[in-house]
Amino acid sequence: MAERPISTMSYQQFLNEEKFMGSRCKKCGTLYSPPRPICLKCHSSENMEWAPLKGKGKLATFTSIFVGTPWMVSQGFDRNNPYVCGVVDLEEGVKIDARINGVDGRKPESIKLGTPLTVDFIHCGEGDKQQTIIGFKPV
Amino acid sequence: MQRQRKLGRGVAVVGAGMSKFGVYADKDSRDLLVEAYTEMLTSVDKGIDPEDIDAMWFGNFSNDFWVRQAHWGPIVADILGHAPRPVTRNEGACASSTLAFRDGVFAIASGFYDVVMVGGFEDMSKVSTESATEGLALALDLPYEGCVGFTFPGVFAATAVAYFAKYGANPDHLKNVTIKSHNNAPLNPKAQFPQTILDVMNSRIKRAKERGQPVPTWKNEWDYLHDTKANPMIAWPLQMFDCCPISDGASCILLCAEEIARNFTDNPLHVVGIGQGSGRPLHTKEDLTYFEANRQAAKEAYGMSGLTPKDIQFAEVHDCFSIAELIHTEDLGFFKPGEAYKAVAEGLTRRDGPMPINSSGGLKCKGHPVGATGTAQMYEIWKQLRGEAGPRQIPNKNLRIGATQNLGGTGGTCTFCIFERR
Numbered sequence: 001m002a003e004r005p006i007s008t009m010s011y012q013q014f015l016n017e018e019k020f021m022g023s024r025c026k027k028c029g030t031l032y033s034p035p036r037p038i039c040l041k042c043h044s045s046e047n048m049e050w051a052p053l054k055g056k057g058k059l060a061t062f063t064s065i066f067v068g069t070p071w072m073v074s075q076g077f078d079r080n081n082p083y084v085c086g087v088v089d090l091e092e093g094v095k096i097d098a099r100i101n102g103v104d105g106r107k108p109e110s111i112k113l114g115t116p117l118t119v120d121f122i123h124c125g126e127g128d129k130q131q132t133i134i135g136f137k138p139v
Numbered sequence: 140m141q142r143q144r145k146l147g148r149g150v151a152v153v154g155a156g157m158s159k160f161g162v163y164a165d166k167d168s169r170d171l172l173v174e175a176y177t178e179m180l181t182s183v184d185k186g187i188d189p190e191d192i193d194a195m196w197f198g199n200f201s202n203d204f205w206v207r208q209a210h211w212g213p214i215v216a217d218i219l220g221h222a223p224r225p226v227t228r229n230e231g232a233c234a235s236s237t238l239a240f241r242d243g244v245f246a247i248a249s250g251f252y253d254v255v256m257v258g259g260f261e262d263m264s265k266v267s268t269e270s271a272t273e274g275l276a277l278a279l280d281l282p283y284e285g286c287v288g289f290t291f292p293g294v295f296a297a298t299a300v301a302y303f304a305k306y307g308a309n310p311d312h313l314k315n316v317t318i319k320s321h322n323n324a325p326l327n328p329k330a331q332f333p334q335t336i337l338d339v340m341n342s343r344i345k346r347a348k349e350r351g352q353p354v355p356t357w358k359n360e361w362d363y364l365h366d367t368k369a370n371p372m373i374a375w376p377l378q379m380f381d382c383c384p385i386s387d388g389a390s391c392i393l394l395c396a397e398e399i400a401r402n403f404t405d406n407p408l409h410v411v412g413i414g415q416g417s418g419r420p421l422h423t424k425e426d427l428t429y430f431e432a433n434r435q436a437a438k439e440a441y442g443m444s445g446l447t448p449k450d451i452q453f454a455e456v457h458d459c460f461s462i463a464e465l466i467h468t469e470d471l472g473f474f475k476p477g478e479a480y481k482a483v484a485e486g487l488t489r490r491d492g493p494m495p496i497n498s499s500g501g502l503k504c505k506g507h508p509v510g511a512t513g514t515a516q517m518y519e520i521w522k523q524l525r526g527e528a529g530p531r532q533i534p535n536k537n538l539r540i541g542a543t544q545n546l547g548g549t550g551g552t553c554t555f556c557i558f559e560r561r
Contacts, residue, residue, distance in 0.1 A: 008282045034283055034422065061304075061427050063296035064375040065288060069276055070269050072288050079371070085288045086297060087421050095422045099287045108375040113304050133287055 006037045006048045015132040018121050024051035033094035054091055055119025062086030064105040088117055088136050102137035144443040146248035149397030151407040154183040155521040157390035160331045160506030168260040169218050171389040176219055179391050184404035193252035195226040196242045198235025198259030199510040204274045206262045232278040234547030235259055237513030237554040243394050244410055253399060258391025261508035271385045278548035280420035292382055294421060294549040295460040296374035301427035306477035310376045313461040314364050315483045317380045323490055324500030326531035331386055331506030336360040381461040386506030390515035406525055412557030414439030418550040432553035433470035440555040448472030450540055453495040453533055455516035457546040458502050467544050468496060495533050513545035524560040
């Protein structure tokens, strides 16, 4: 895995293979999600390596979106079929923004912060346009 | 150790103008800019020869996307007859014109120029609502926030959920902010929505009666705001009336070196504090209930001015969403973290309260042509501090210090500026 540059594009390639990755500084050990090429602690850019994430965490915050982006609307989401996205506190102590599946966006009051979540990859598009989005769902 | 920030020489505001904000089918940002500029020229008490303006900086976020025109510097220079003198366009999403203001201040403080105009403009209504929303969403961190489905309102909604959980607030506390802003708006002739919530409600009841449609049974503004047919959900818990509108507009202000300010007016405002900070996307924020960039901007501006939050008598803050107004007034130190929603409920931020916030009606009612907003906030400070705000004048007889807080994106760029009348 080390041959892929630490980049947003590589992160997306990993997601397309159902691999959820962060990066870790070999020099000072700091873990990052999403991955970043420069360590914020020791400012080193030569010591970053890929670090697989377990894909387990808890719901830190969320919203149920009734007026979505054109891309989400093209996937069938609208005022009557809202989607949920949120921020997940990962077990490793870092965070990720994600789509939240398996909850009812029409009843956002029923969704609780702290809900234990597990990774749930969302595959969109086909062929060259295939793209995997990071999602989570309740355990 | 960080030394105290200060300007090389003092800078004063000696003129201000803004177009009426709204949705225009028959005017574009060039026309609106001329409207703001014309008012700015007439606002200079002792007059200004436009030939004396050395340079200009203008904020514009996304006209490239919305009206397919980029490279606005020379276009502005041509429209205003300023060519061949320099005009630069600044971009910091919704904080673009405060960045233009900062560059103008620095240019004068450095001694390079003496008289500078700064401002901003935006054309948002020439495209569909979906396209306007898509254009705004360009200010998100797209590979991470955008691609999982976050919208602009969505990020602020997620912020509200975290704020509610930490401090015990609820959606009704956000509605207090909306009602307060709408109470100020009818007093502002430049506002896009110069109506109270009751005005809006009653006009809909009247329309239903005129058309012979079923007459809604709302008893008061709370009934109206709770009705998701009248006030639809956008991104839970934010409803339409928690969100600022799509607007067209322009604004500008005239700056000069303090030492020549009296050539233009006996009643200038002095730029006593300026600050700017950068924020991080949602997934790298340590705490989701405040804006780190605000606190940085406040630290710089208070540090430069030697003032504290208690010295600020009133402020215009960036209420792109109702939750944002609460968080800004906490980040700037007007209220303690977790206390702003109680302060608004108690009426402390009303125009006649001890800490008036958004006497203009705020972005919610005045409108938010994003690139024009920062200097339009300064226009309100100019009017209030000079006692020229008419029926919306803040009743405090000793009004001397006012401030503007202007946010870009979802908190990625935050600015804070303090003005004083001496």
